[in-house]
Amino acid sequence: MDISEIRILLLGDDNVGRTSLIYSLVSEDVVPSSSTHSNDSIRPTTDDISIPPEVTRARVPTVIMDYCGRQPMTPDEIDDLLLPMECPSPNPLLQQSRSLYSCIRQAHVICLVYAFDSRESRDRLLTVWLPLIDRSATTIPIILVANKCDLIDENPHDINEENREFFRLSMSKYSRIEACIETSTRTMKNISELFYSAQKCVLYPINYLQEQNKLTKRFKQCLKRIFTIADQDNDQLLNDQELTMLQDYCFGKIQTNDEKQTIEQLKKEIKRRTIHGIKIISEHRGVITSALTYQGFECLFELYLNKGKYETIYTTLERFNYNRKLELCVPNAPEDLAGELSPSAIDYLTHLFHRFDNDKDSCLTLKELNQLFESLIDIIPPMSSTLSNIKHCIYIRLSQSSTKSPLITLSAFLAQWFFLAQTQPSLTFSYLFQLGYSYAISNIDDTRLPCRMTYICHVYGMSESGKSSFLKRFVSPTIYQIHHTEDLAEKLNNKAKAFLSSDYRSTSTYKPVKSYAIDFVRVLNETKCLILEERHSNDIDEKVLFKTANVNCFLIDRTHPRAFSNAATSFLQQHDYPRLPSLFILSKADQPSVKQDYPLPIEFFCRQHKIPLPIDYSAITAVSIYTNPKDNNQQLTTNTEHMSQSWFTSLLFRSQNNSTRSLEPYSPRGEQSRHQDDIYVRLGYLCVYPKLNYFANSNNDFYNTDALLKYSLYASVVTLGLVTVARMFR
Numbered sequence: 001m002d003i004s005e006i007r008i009l010l011l012g013d014d015n016v017g018r019t020s021l022i023y024s025l026v027s028e029d030v031v032p033s034s035s036t037h038s039n040d041s042i043r044p045t046t047d048d049i050s051i052p053p054e055v056t057r058a059r060v061p062t063v064i065m066d067y068c069g070r071q072p073m074t075p076d077e078i079d080d081l082l083l084p085m086e087c088p089s090p091n092p093l094l095q096q097s098r099s100l101y102s103c104i105r106q107a108h109v110i111c112l113v114y115a116f117d118s119r120e121s122r123d124r125l126l127t128v129w130l131p132l133i134d135r136s137a138t139t140i141p142i143i144l145v146a147n148k149c150d151l152i153d154e155n156p157h158d159i160n161e162e163n164r165e166f167f168r169l170s171m172s173k174y175s176r177i178e179a180c181i182e183t184s185t186r187t188m189k190n191i192s193e194l195f196y197s198a199q200k201c202v203l204y205p206i207n208y209l210q211e212q213n214k215l216t217k218r219f220k221q222c223l224k225r226i227f228t229i230a231d232q233d234n235d236q237l238l239n240d241q242e243l244t245m246l247q248d249y250c251f252g253k254i255q256t257n258d259e260k261q262t263i264e265q266l267k268k269e270i271k272r273r274t275i276h277g278i279k280i281i282s283e284h285r286g287v288i289t290s291a292l293t294y295q296g297f298e299c300l301f302e303l304y305l306n307k308g309k310y311e312t313i314y315t316t317l318e319r320f321n322y323n324r325k326l327e328l329c330v331p332n333a334p335e336d337l338a339g340e341l342s343p344s345a346i347d348y349l350t351h352l353f354h355r356f357d358n359d360k361d362s363c364l365t366l367k368e369l370n371q372l373f374e375s376l377i378d379i380i381p382p383m384s385s386t387l388s389n390i391k392h393c394i395y396i397r398l399s400q401s402s403t404k405s406p407l408i409t410l411s412a413f414l415a416q417w418f419f420l421a422q423t424q425p426s427l428t429f430s431y432l433f434q435l436g437y438s439y440a441i442s443n444i445d446d447t448r449l450p451c452r453m454t455y456i457c458h459v460y461g462m463s464e465s466g467k468s469s470f471l472k473r474f475v476s477p478t479i480y481q482i483h484h485t486e487d488l489a490e491k492l493n494n495k496a497k498a499f500l501s502s503d504y505r506s507t508s509t510y511k512p513v514k515s516y517a518i519d520f521v522r523v524l525n526e527t528k529c530l531i532l533e534e535r536h537s538n539d540i541d542e543k544v545l546f547k548t549a550n551v552n553c554f555l556i557d558r559t560h561p562r563a564f565s566n567a568a569t570s571f572l573q574q575h576d577y578p579r580l581p582s583l584f585i586l587s588k589a590d591q592p593s594v595k596q597d598y599p600l601p602i603e604f605f606c607r608q609h610k611i612p613l614p615i616d617y618s619a620i621t622a623v624s625i626y627t628n629p630k631d632n633n634q635q636l637t638t639n640t641e642h643m644s645q646s647w648f649t650s651l652l653f654r655s656q657n658n659s660t661r662s663l664e665p666y667s668p669r670g671e672q673s674r675h676q677d678d679i680y681v682r683l684g685y686l687c688v689y690p691k692l693n694y695f696a697n698s699n700n701d702f703y704n705t706d707a708l709l710k711y712s713l714y715a716s717v718v719t720l721g722l723v724t725v726a727r728m729f730r
Contacts, residue, residue, distance in 0.1 A: 006108050065106070143179045145180075148186075554567040
């Protein structure tokens with residue numbers, strides 16, 4: 001746990017045996033009685049005793065303190081000692097007793113000692129010591145110690161019953177009293193047990209687990225989250241395999257026979273205590289297969305509490321990173337954390353998506369998304385201050401239910417995770433940790449190496465040039481009635497809202513808006529995540545989320561005379577050299593074009609700067625190939641497979657079909673649907689293989705033997721699937 005040292009303080013009247021208890025523990029022998037000081041109530045001071053961790057059961061360094069200051073003897077002295085600390089003491093003889101408060105504050109647990117044969121020392125616990133501790137510290141656990149239990153000669157039964165009644169009344173009045181122990185330094189009775197119990201009170205405090213013989217609300221919340229993480233198939237039951245995995249994760253792997261015996265014993269005990277704790281799954285030829293419900297899971301920990309197995313409870317909580325106060329402690333993200341999801345993380349998020357897809361329609365409703373985050377997220381991670389100053393509208397691939405409510409597809413779910421990993425790696429790390437990712441991979445030996453999957457495309461263009469429509473068409477077959485993440489966040493609880501919105505806590509009414517679109521494309525049989533970010537030529541750095549991109553896309557409004565001039569200026573203002581691969585797009589292909597006010601023709605500008613010729617594009621007249629969102633969720637690799645192959649095929653065979661241009665403007669007729677989706681795939685290829693930008697520099701390149709040879713070689717690599725060789729073109 002999160003404690004480097006345990007400090008135990010012994011309090012009580014004089015001559016009750018506090019010092020004898022300490023020395024009996026250290027020497028493991030009876031301490032000879034010392035001379036009494038009849039004229040003075042101050043005993044000789046005992047120094048703090050330090051016990052190394054290797055000689056204690058708890059394996060934690062322990063310091064034992066014995067307060068030997070002046071004891072209040074008269075009512076006036078008692079009242080004075082119980083005064084608040086800020087009040088000065090009128091009695092100068094009690095000034096040194098003020099150090100008692102500092103001793104109490106330094107202690108982690110207090111052992112209140114009284115003599116078994118002295119009713120006066122026992123009664124003073126209720127009149128002096130317990131009220132004094134209550135005023136000094138309100139959260140320190142207390143252990144009542146009845147010392148000298150060997151000195152009872154007359155009526156031992158009556159005295160024992162009287163002592164037990166005192167224990168019962170004290171524990172009912174003071175909830176911080178966690179144990180009552182009878183000890184003897186003459187017979188060495190319960191000496192080591194006393195100090196071990198004191199250590200357990202600090203390491204495994206019961207007051208956070210139980211209140212009035214019932215589990216605390218916070219403890220139930222922790223158990224519910226642990227149960228949800230362990231329930232890998234999300235059937236609200238823990239079968240034998242899931243219970244075994246939970247045991248192995250918390251306590252290490254054990255032998256198979258012991259494992260089966262332990263699980264069956266627990267089930268029998270739970271079944272005796274609660275009717276609904278065990279559910280029968282199947283019965284075949286007399287063999288009954290049962291599983292543990294959440295009610296039975298709570299009953300299991302109540303059983304541990306009743307048997308005093310606090311160490312078992314806190315070991316389980318500690319494995320799921322809860323501290324002694326049942327606070328979830330999320331570890332700090334590594335400093336060299338990359339903005340990419342590992343293959344195992346993608347697999348786990350996909351598994352998590354299907355776990356909470358209760359109706360198995362390959363989509364998450366907003367209710368199901370709420371349930372996912374409400375069940376597993378305990379702490380909402382803080383957002384970056386730079387992100388909260390801007391409203392980020394992210395378009396992701398959604399579907400619609402029969403009631404027209406938005407449904408989150410698997411593509412949209414993963415796309416948002418890729419976006420978070422790129423923009424806020426530490427927040428993504430915190431989310432994955434709370435979602436139980438470390439528990440899921442504890443028994444998996446994943447040897448796959450992470451590879452880059454996320455690429456950025458900046459989309460430039462004048463106002464009203466169609467940038468927003470271009471982004472929407474990336475994720476939707478239509479540009480109308482498209483929802484972005486900010487729209488969805490308004491209908492979610494805070495935990496799920498933080499996943500989709502970067503300014504969910506903001507109260508500002510006006511913020512600058514930045515638009516994004518995220519989806520997946522296929523590049524050489526590999527799935528890549530492409531993030532389109534809307535950019536303006538006059539954007540300041542504070543408003544730009546992705547300072548650098550992998551490819552630039554320039555939208556040229558054919559209905560505006562200065563559209564190409566604006567695009568050319570933005571292209572020439574790039575500071576990186578060599579310049580990033582770029583793609584020019586003539587938007588609004590469904591409308592008549594006007595003459596561009598620029599000294600150079602568009603084709604000459606493209607040849608001069610080795611840019612592919614502009615592509616005609618219309619977001620209104622296009623019909624997307626994505627027609628079935630359910631099929632889209634089955635496997636991301638099938639989304640754009642034929643698009644990535646069609647591009648290279650068309651590049652190779654257009655010269656044989658007497659084409660006059662390598663990348664001529666696409667016509668709004670014929671195969672426009674496929675061609676317009678090819679634009680996004682082409683952006684993906686330019687991100688991964690930027691040197692492809694130089695393959696088609698002019699109209700005559702496709703009649704050049706060298707150019708055709710390059711394309712033939714590249715297409716052969718695609719056909720054979722030799723991805724390693726293909727990366728030579730990077």
